[in-house]
Amino acid sequence: MADRAPTARALARQAVHASILAAARARLTEEGPSQLSLRAVARDVGMVSSAVYRYFPSRDDLLTALLIADYDELGATVEAAEQAAAPAPGARWVAVCRAIRTWSIAHPGDFALLFGSPVPGYVAPRATVEPASRTTLALVRVVADATADASDVGSDGRRGSPTAPPTAPGMVADAVSAGVASLREFGTELPEEVLLRTLMAWTTVFGTVSFELFGHYVGSVSDGAAYFDEVIARLADDLGFTALFD
Amino acid sequence: MADRAPTARALARQAVHASILAAARARLTEEGPSQLSLRAVARDVGMVSSAVYRYFPSRDDLLTALLIADYDELGATVEAAEQAAAPAPGARWVAVCRAIRTWSIAHPGDFALLFGSPVPGYVAPRATVEPASRTTLALVRVVADATADASDVGSDGRRGSPTAPPTAPGMVADAVSAGVASLREFGTELPEEVLLRTLMAWTTVFGTVSFELFGHYVGSVSDGAAYFDEVIARLADDLGFTALFD
DNA sequence: GTCTATACCCCGATAGAC
DNA sequence: GTCTATCGGGGTATAGAC
Numbered sequence: 001m002a003d004r005a006p007t008a009r010a011l012a013r014q015a016v017h018a019s020i021l022a023a024a025r026a027r028l029t030e031e032g033p034s035q036l037s038l039r040a041v042a043r044d045v046g047m048v049s050s051a052v053y054r055y056f057p058s059r060d061d062l063l064t065a066l067l068i069a070d071y072d073e074l075g076a077t078v079e080a081a082e083q084a085a086a087p088a089p090g091a092r093w094v095a096v097c098r099a100i101r102t103w104s105i106a107h108p109g110d111f112a113l114l115f116g117s118p119v120p121g122y123v124a125p126r127a128t129v130e131p132a133s134r135t136t137l138a139l140v141r142v143v144a145d146a147t148a149d150a151s152d153v154g155s156d157g158r159r160g161s162p163t164a165p166p167t168a169p170g171m172v173a174d175a176v177s178a179g180v181a182s183l184r185e186f187g188t189e190l191p192e193e194v195l196l197r198t199l200m201a202w203t204t205v206f207g208t209v210s211f212e213l214f215g216h217y218v219g220s221v222s223d224g225a226a227y228f229d230e231v232i233a234r235l236a237d238d239l240g241f242t243a244l245f246d
Numbered sequence: 247m248a249d250r251a252p253t254a255r256a257l258a259r260q261a262v263h264a265s266i267l268a269a270a271r272a273r274l275t276e277e278g279p280s281q282l283s284l285r286a287v288a289r290d291v292g293m294v295s296s297a298v299y300r301y302f303p304s305r306d307d308l309l310t311a312l313l314i315a316d317y318d319e320l321g322a323t324v325e326a327a328e329q330a331a332a333p334a335p336g337a338r339w340v341a342v343c344r345a346i347r348t349w350s351i352a353h354p355g356d357f358a359l360l361f362g363s364p365v366p367g368y369v370a371p372r373a374t375v376e377p378a379s380r381t382t383l384a385l386v387r388v389v390a391d392a393t394a395d396a397s398d399v400g401s402d403g404r405r406g407s408p409t410a411p412p413t414a415p416g417m418v419a420d421a422v423s424a425g426v427a428s429l430r431e432f433g434t435e436l437p438e439e440v441l442l443r444t445l446m447a448w449t450t451v452f453g454t455v456s457f458e459l460f461g462h463y464v465g466s467v468s469d470g471a472a473y474f475d476e477v478i479a480r481l482a483d484d485l486g487f488t489a490l491f492d
Numbered sequence: 493g494t495c496t497a498t499a500c501c502c503c504g505a506t507a508g509a510c
Numbered sequence: 511g512t513c514t515a516t517c518g519g520g521g522t523a524t525a526g527a528c
Contacts, residue, residue, distance in 0.1 A: 116363030211452070214363065220445060
């Protein structure tokens, strides 16, 4: 009795918890993260607002749960796409990048929550950084494998080594040592040059999705998918991928 | 009497109009665009809310005015920085990019309004696209001059031509012809390859500022300014600039 | 043009009955 | 755990006196 009853309760609690989260995510697609309100979610799920407070102590806690759920869903989607692609790093790179864009376009409200303007009064707790790094890690992992492959193959003669330093004089060491150091703690042991280029590529990928979703390409880019493919192809070229498509 | 009186009125109107706008911009730095309310700015400026409606018929009109003012201020700042730099395209490129970052960091609320998540219920009218293109045009102009310079100088043997197509097979023509065509109407006559790379660089510049301002580099980049300089140096290298610094 | 007053909505959060 | 009721704020927008 003290064994089964709490379990049933816990299951019911979890179910309600999940339905509230789902309703919140649905609201998010048409309302923007800063407009999200506990009362509106409560209405959608058929509860009264005060009942929701038994599951989420405050609106900020609901936001945090949403943030974690979204980061996890994006990360899982990206990881699945990476594994579905062949072991070849080029195919995995394309799969990962396309998965990022596809998920973002399918969930614009969630994308705005994750990568848009921060919610004014809200500060994300530390619990969100680990799910957030899931997608980033996938990108780093693919690039790491690609550079490993490139080392095996050697130079093809058409282009310089992907790790060749650029022409900018004197500021490379500063920026790299000061900036990207902590990325190394993620477990990879890429040279700083590659880490920096990966960071730039990561920024460009999400910047491209962001500009497309937020309307800044209106009048400049008509076919978002084709443009995005073009962008990630050039990024891959810059990162030293050898063969993108099978 | 019918000549001078209306002018004084118009001046007074303009002054109040400007003070309302200024108060709205001040609010913007700590509230987020979607939370901006006519009542709050009315309080700040010492008016009653209904009086503000004589100057801005609705909250959306205030948002539009803010949008135009911010785009214009950013554009003017960028243009001033470009002109202050020497005629050399490399110096102008650095000046323009740094001006974008500096202005954005100094006005995070305005940056969120311009480049963050769109305000949920609001759609920007066409009047905003012309001020918005001011900054973009500055970037295109600098790149155009740089490629013109590069054509004069010829190849230096260390790197390939900036207009050399990448290795991605078959999708270049599609993306370029489908996507970037309308950028040409801006008055420049760059080859599509350069336009595409400029579009990517534009995305990366603002993506980098966005990631820095929105906190996505926490844990990865410690010195934002140094990292940004590194990024724009590599972009310049990719775009075919010859000498960045004097 | 500016004021008061008002109609009619929204929200977060809590108290206390059940 | 869920409910009603409530406190105490917020907002857009309009009407009408001055």
